[in-house]
Structure formats: structure tokens, C-alpha cells
Amino acid sequence: MDAFLKSVASNFWYEWQPEAKNLFYYFSPQLWTLTNRNPFRFLALRGENRLIYEKRFAELMTDPKYQARFQQVKKDFQAYMNPEETWISRHRPEAAGKTVAYFSMEYGIETLKIYSGGLGILSGDHVRGASDLGLKFAAVGLFYLQGYFEQEVTTDGEMRVTYDSIVPSRGNVREYIPLEPVKKPGTRDDLILHIQMDGRQVAVKVWRAQVGRADLLLLDTNVKENHVHDRHITRRLYASEKQHTDERKRRIEQEMILGIGGAMALHQAGYEPHVYHLNEGHVAFAALEIIRHKMKTGNLHFKEAVEHASKIIGFTTHTPVAAGNERFDEELTRQYLGPYLKEFASADDEAFIFNCARNETNQFDMTKLSLLLAGAYRNGVSQLHGEVCRKMWHYAWGQTYRNHPEKVPIGAITNGVHVPYWQAPEMRLLIDEVGGLEKANDIPHSKLWEVHAYRKNKLIIKVRERYAYHLLRGGKNPEEVPKKVEQILDPDAFIIAYARRFAGYKRSTFLLDHEERLFTLLENTYKKYQKPVNIIFAGKPHPNNQPGRDQITHIYEVSKRLDQRAAERKFNAQILFIEAYDIDLARRLVSGVDVWLNNPIRPMEASGTSGMKAAMNGVLNLSIPDGWCVEGIQSGENGWLFGKGNEESAAEDQEELFHLLEHKIIPLYFERPNKLWNYSPGWAVMMKKAVSTITSQFSIERMLIEYVDRMYSPAIKASLQTPVTH
Numbered sequence: 001m002d003a004f005l006k007s008v009a010s011n012f013w014y015e016w017q018p019e020a021k022n023l024f025y026y027f028s029p030q031l032w033t034l035t036n037r038n039p040f041r042f043l044a045l046r047g048e049n050r051l052i053y054e055k056r057f058a059e060l061m062t063d064p065k066y067q068a069r070f071q072q073v074k075k076d077f078q079a080y081m082n083p084e085e086t087w088i089s090r091h092r093p094e095a096a097g098k099t100v101a102y103f104s105m106e107y108g109i110e111t112l113k114i115y116s117g118g119l120g121i122l123s124g125d126h127v128r129g130a131s132d133l134g135l136k137f138a139a140v141g142l143f144y145l146q147g148y149f150e151q152e153v154t155t156d157g158e159m160r161v162t163y164d165s166i167v168p169s170r171g172n173v174r175e176y177i178p179l180e181p182v183k184k185p186g187t188r189d190d191l192i193l194h195i196q197m198d199g200r201q202v203a204v205k206v207w208r209a210q211v212g213r214a215d216l217l218l219l220d221t222n223v224k225e226n227h228v229h230d231r232h233i234t235r236r237l238y239a240s241e242k243q244h245t246d247e248r249k250r251r252i253e254q255e256m257i258l259g260i261g262g263a264m265a266l267h268q269a270g271y272e273p274h275v276y277h278l279n280e281g282h283v284a285f286a287a288l289e290i291i292r293h294k295m296k297t298g299n300l301h302f303k304e305a306v307e308h309a310s311k312i313i314g315f316t317t318h319t320p321v322a323a324g325n326e327r328f329d330e331e332l333t334r335q336y337l338g339p340y341l342k343e344f345a346s347a348d349d350e351a352f353i354f355n356c357a358r359n360e361t362n363q364f365d366m367t368k369l370s371l372l373l374a375g376a377y378r379n380g381v382s383q384l385h386g387e388v389c390r391k392m393w394h395y396a397w398g399q400t401y402r403n404h405p406e407k408v409p410i411g412a413i414t415n416g417v418h419v420p421y422w423q424a425p426e427m428r429l430l431i432d433e434v435g436g437l438e439k440a441n442d443i444p445h446s447k448l449w450e451v452h453a454y455r456k457n458k459l460i461i462k463v464r465e466r467y468a469y470h471l472l473r474g475g476k477n478p479e480e481v482p483k484k485v486e487q488i489l490d491p492d493a494f495i496i497a498y499a500r501r502f503a504g505y506k507r508s509t510f511l512l513d514h515e516e517r518l519f520t521l522l523e524n525t526y527k528k529y530q531k532p533v534n535i536i537f538a539g540k541p542h543p544n545n546q547p548g549r550d551q552i553t554h555i556y557e558v559s560k561r562l563d564q565r566a567a568e569r570k571f572n573a574q575i576l577f578i579e580a581y582d583i584d585l586a587r588r589l590v591s592g593v594d595v596w597l598n599n600p601i602r603p604m605e606a607s608g609t610s611g612m613k614a615a616m617n618g619v620l621n622l623s624i625p626d627g628w629c630v631e632g633i634q635s636g637e638n639g640w641l642f643g644k645g646n647e648e649s650a651a652e653d654q655e656e657l658f659h660l661l662e663h664k665i666i667p668l669y670f671e672r673p674n675k676l677w678n679y680s681p682g683w684a685v686m687m688k689k690a691v692s693t694i695t696s697q698f699s700i701e702r703m704l705i706e707y708v709d710r711m712y713s714p715a716i717k718a719s720l721q722t723p724v725t726h
Contacts, residue, residue, distance in 0.1 A: 012212070023070060100130065125609075127214050130214050135708070140218075143179070151540050233253045256336060280319075292343070302349040311719075317367055379410060382606060384603055384626065411710065415698070422587065449678065460488075464486075497614075499585075508537065514658070521666075536576050537575070598621065606627060615638065
């Protein structure tokens with residue numbers, strides 16, 4: 001039993017298997033919480049408490065219920081890891097056994113905490129989905145020892161940035177997280193890469209994690225032979241240096257390690273990818289190393305290698321926002337990239353690379369470079385985003401598409417989410433009980449409402465835990481905390497959530513702009529239904545994003561004014577900001593609130609995926625028509641769309657938002673045609689419609705099948721053809 005628990009803890013498969021996690025929870029709920037639900041660390045601590053561990057182990061050996069759970073998880077894990085066939089082997093045999101290499105700056109793996117927002121969450125889902133589908137998949141990223149920043153907010157609403165190492169200083173990685181050092185093929189020696197940049201060599205160690213049947217390679221510059229500066233290259237995700245020049249240098253260093261080092265790692269570790277999927281311009285340098293590798297192994301000239309490499313490189317751009325499309329000063333790029341390019345590129349070849357990357361402001365544009373070097377398939381992440389990309393990037397091909405942007409070779413594959421990871425297990429059980437997703441509308445209203453109430457209660461427990469920590473850290477008397485925490489959120493409340501990155505275009509405080517109108521709505525709702533409205537905000541701005549930090553302060557200030565107003569006028573309503581938004585909190589929110597609010601400036605939200613997760617849990621979207629919502633939300637049936645989303649239409653959009661809440665949404669939620677019912681039948685119908693329409697259409701499985709058909713299979717076919725040399 002002990003050996004199997006270690007096998008499960010060493011594979012991030014457990015993250016989307018509730019019963020696998022329960023094996024550790026039932027072993028010791030306290031230790032499970034203290035280790036932040038990290039089963040690998042959980043087992044590592046047994047050595048420090050050997051007698052207690054062995055006694056509890058003996059108890060569980062004789063517990064029939066635990067043994068039944070254990071045997072079922074063991075059976076499921078073995079069947080998953082050793083399938084007789086997979087979706088790929090059955091339906092796309094040409095892709096079976098062919099390695100897909102996937103590059104991303106971040107990954108939404110809960111235990112590793114190497115993600116900041118939507119790109120990382122999507123990349124994590126992409127890896128999980130590829131494993132489920134049966135692709136031979138090798139993802140590549142960086143091992144950020146301190147991950148993204150930890151968010152703390154003072155009682156006055158001031159955000160503070162702290163960093164907490166995933167592995168403590170001088171700690172052994174293998175005692176904290178399930179990473180194995182990659183070895184040189186045929187040896188026991190760790191694989192150490194050496195990458196030329198800015199006239200020096202940087203050593204890079206390569207770690208491997210198992211995500212189901214997929215591999216995740218993480219590159220790490222915290223190597224003894226490096227100088228301190230270089231050891232810190234991979235220390236933090238999207239590191240925020242005080243000086244702009246220092247920040248730019250650190251970013252290009254990270255992206256050279258990820259792109260060039262990532263492709264090197266694949267080749268030197270024995271992977272020979274048939275297709276390379278680059279995600280966002282951050283990873284563009286991978287294309288250069290793929291070209292260099294083709295020149296070396298195929299005895300090709302530079303232009304021949306570029307042509308052949310383009311057929312096996314695909315590129316996905318994830319945002320139209322300028323900050324997400326990486327650009328560097330050309331002089332800085334030459335300084336860092338020059339020594340590496342001299343190893344294989346002539347002066348003309350180097351000029352070709354810089355011409356590919358040069359944008360309209362003469363900067364080295366990583367997105368433009370990726371678009372021109374990737375020929376297998378290029379895409380945006382929703383149908384609307386595809387249109388935006390074609391208009392935005394037509395200039396990359398010179399005059400070719402100037403008058404016909406619709407012909408620009410950039411397609412669209414709308415994002416999806418990993419359903420087993422994000423859909424609450426109780427909701428999945430309900431769906432199974434009625435015979436599957438196509439029969440979701442047959443779920444009894446009362447059972448659906450019961451599950452939703454259960455998930456809402458789990459959310460409230462989580463929020464109260466975090467709020468208690470917030471109060472204690474702020475110096476609150478511990479004896480006063482329980483009473484204060486009990487007042488946070490109401491199980492009978494109508495709960496609206498806004499939870500996502502605090503970026504300017506997302507307009508985090510859009511609902512608060514008309515404060516008097518909002519307060520009146522909250523007061524009138526309580527006095528009419530004797531039930532409150534609770535509004536939850538959660539999210540992180542980049543540490544250097546002062547306007548985003550100011551928005552958090554503004555939420556705190558509005559919340560305090562609401563508390564004062566409610567006390568004076570004797571009604572109940574709350575506005576809360578929950579700090580430290582992460583995967584754990586996100587899972588509770590998307591399955592526990594009633595409405596998911598989204599109000600970006602259109603068309604800046606390329607896709608968005610949090611609303612998909614909410615909908616497949618029966619939470620109804622209330623959104624500007626942008627990103628995926630244009631395709632998925634049938635307004636008035638499975639959610640609501642409002643407004644135009646333009647900056648100029650903000651006042652009209654806010655008026656429409658309040659009108660919907662006041663006259664349609666809130667009355668429908670509190671509708672009780674039968675006094676014996678504790679639910680709204682009209683609301684339950686919309687919940688089921690959301691679950692049935694969104695779950696399949698916006699699943700990671702559907703998304704991946706599109707990538708297989710449009711990007712992976714064509715690239716695999718091209719990779720098997722011998723390049724013609726001249």
C-alpha cells in the first residue's frame with residue numbers, strides 16, 4: 001500500500017482525481033491541510049513522524065472502507081497508465097506514438113504554483129487533456145523556485161507582494177515536489193545544458209514531472225556552476241525588477257532559456273518531436289533552436305532548415321493585449337542572441353531572423369517572429385479573436401494581405417477546459433445518474449439545487465478560512481475572529497463573483513462605478529426578499545501594475561462604505577475581496593457562486609475560460625459579448641450577455657447590467673412559485689441548460705481534437721518526409 005501511495009503522489013494525475021486525494025486526506029486531514037494538499041510532501045514527512053505514521057497505517061490496513069477506496073484508486077490508476085487503447089490510437093492512429101512538444105511560459109499545476117493567470121491555467125489543462133486523449137506529449141516550461149508572487153492585502157486594501165519558495169533554501173527538491181532530474185540517455189548523469197547569451201554560458205538543469213501519461217520538462221538555472229545572477233534567472237515567474245532595463249534583461253534571459261534551452265532539452269534527453277506547438281511569443285526562440293538542430297542533423301542550409309522547420313512548428317497567440325505580445329529592443333536582442341546565432345547563422349541569415357521579428361516600431365517582436373517561422377498552423381483562441389488577429393497581424397506578410405485581412409493565414413481554435421479538473425465531482429455524479437450529459441436536463445430541480453447549495457457551503461467555508469487568516473495577520477484579537485468570520489457570506493445569499501487577473505482591459509471595478517445605484521439595488525433586494533446579495537472579488541494584478549493595485553484598494557473602500565450604509569439602514573449585503581486567488585479558491589468559486597461576472601473591453605478578452613468552468617457547474621454567466629462567450633452564451637437561456645463592450649459605451653453597458661440584475665436576474669433567482677420549494681425552477685432550468693450546452697462544446701477534449709486535426713497531424717505528416725537538400 002505504501003509503495004502505491006508513493007506512485008500516486010509522484011504523478012500529478014492525482015490533481016484531477018478526488019478519490020486519489022481522499023486517500024491522503026483520510027489518512028490524516030490535519031497533515032493534508034498543513035502540506036497544502038501536496039501528497040508528495042505528505043509522504044516525505046512520514047520519516048519525521050514514523051511511529052505515528054506506522055500506527056495510522058496499521059489502522060487503515062484493517063479499515064474495510066479505506067481498503068475499498070484504495071483498491072478502486074489503484075485499479076483506476078493502473079488502467080489509466082496502461083490502457084489497451086486510447087482515443088488517439090482508435091481515431092487518429094497516424095498521431096499515435098508521435099511526440100508533440102508543447103512550449104509555454106507557465107503551467108497551472110496546483111502543487112507547483114508556476115502560473116499567474118489564464119495562459120498557465122490553459123496550458124495545465126492542455127497537458128492534462130493530452131494525457132487523457134493518449135497523445136505522446138512533452139511539455140516544456142521553466143522551474144520557478146518562487147513561482148508567482150504571494151498576495152497579501154492589508155485591512156486598508158493595500159496589496160503587498162511576497163515570495164515564498166516552493167522548496168526552502170538549501171532544501172532538497174525531491175523532499176517537496178515530485179520532480180526527477182532528467183538524465184543523459186544511457187547514463188546516470190544529470191542532463192546539464194549550456195546556453196550562450198550575452199557573451200557567457202549559462203548552465204541549465206532539466207527536471208521532469210509526470211502529468212498522467214504526459215511529461216512536463218522544467219528548466220532550472222539554480223545550478224552551482226552559475227554565477228548568482230544566472231542562478232536567479234528562473235527564480236520568479238514574470239519577475240518584476242525595479243528598473244525597466246533590468247526587467248527587460250531578465251525577461252529575455254528567461255525566454256532564451258525556455259525557447260532555446262527547451263528545444264535543446266528535448267533533443268538531448270532523447271525526445272525527437274514530430275511537432276512543436278509554441279504558445280505565445282514568449283517561446284519564439286525555440287524556433288531558432290529547431291532550425292539549428294535541423295541544420296546539424298539533416299545537413300541542411302539555413303533556408304532549407306527554415307522551410308522544413310516551419311512545416312512542423314505551430315503557433316498559438318493568446319492575447320491581443322500589447323503586454324502579452326513580447327517585444328525587445330533590437331540592440332538588446334543582438335547583445336543577448338548574437339553569440340548563439342554566430343554558432344550556425346551567417347550575417348544574411350541573422351538579418352533574415354531580425355527582419356522576421358521587426359515590427360512597425362522597429363522592435364524585435366516575438367509574436368511576429370513566431371507567426372513567420374511557424375507554418376504548420378497559426379491560430380487565435382476564439383472565433384472573434386481569430387478575426388482580431390488577422391486584422392492585427394496582416395502587416396507581418398508585407399503587402400500580401402493589406403486589402404484582404406480575412407485571408408491572413410491565422411485560424412482560430414476556441415479554448416476549452418479540462419472537465420474532470422474543474423467540474424465538481426458532485427455535479428459529475430448527478431450527470432452520470434441521469435445517463436450522461438445529453439440527458440442533463442432530466443436532473444431533478446431539487447437535486448441540482450441541493451448540490452449547488454453544498455458547493456456554495458464549501459465555498460463559504462474556504463472564504464471564511466482565508467478571511468480568518470487575513471484578520472489574524474492584521475492583528476485582530478483571536479477571540480474576536482470567530483464571531484467576525486461567521487458574518488462573512490450567507491448561505492441563502494445571491495452571490496455574484498468577479499475573479500480573474502486585475503488587468504486594465506478587464507475593468508475589475510466596472511460594477512462599482514455607480515456606487516449609489518449599486519447600494520440601492522442591494523438594499524432594495526434585501527428588503528423585498530429578506531435575502532442578501534453578496535459580491536466577491538478575487539484576483540492579482542502584476543506587481544508593477546499600480547492601477548490594478550489601486551482597484552483592490554477601491555474595492556475595500558467601497559466595501560467599508562457599504563457596511564456603514566447597511567448598518568445605518570438595517571439591511572444585509574456584502575462586498576468582499578478575497579486575497580491570494582489561486583486554483584484552490586478558483587475551484588470553489590466556479591462551483592459555489594450563482595453568477596459569474598465578466599465585463600472586459602471588447603475585443604481584448606481573447607477567449608477567457610473561467611466562465612466555461614462556472615457554466616459546467618451550473619453557475620450562470622453575465623458577460624460582455626467577448627471571447628468565448630460570443631459562441632457559448634445564449635442570452636436568457638444559459639446565461640446573459642449585455643452591452644457592446646466599447647470604452648465609449650461604458651455608461652450604456654452599466655445601465656443595461658443594472659437593469660438585467662434588477663428586473664430579470666435577481667427576481668428569477670428568488671422566484672418561489674411553491675412556498676414548499678427552496679429553489680427557483682426557472683433558475684434551475686437555466687443551470688441545466690448551461691451544464692448541457694457548455695460542458696461538451698468547451699471541453700479540452702474538443703479543443704485538442706481540433707489541434708490534432710489542424711496542427712499536429714499535418715505537422716507529423718511533414719516530419720516524416722525527408723527534406724530535400726540543394
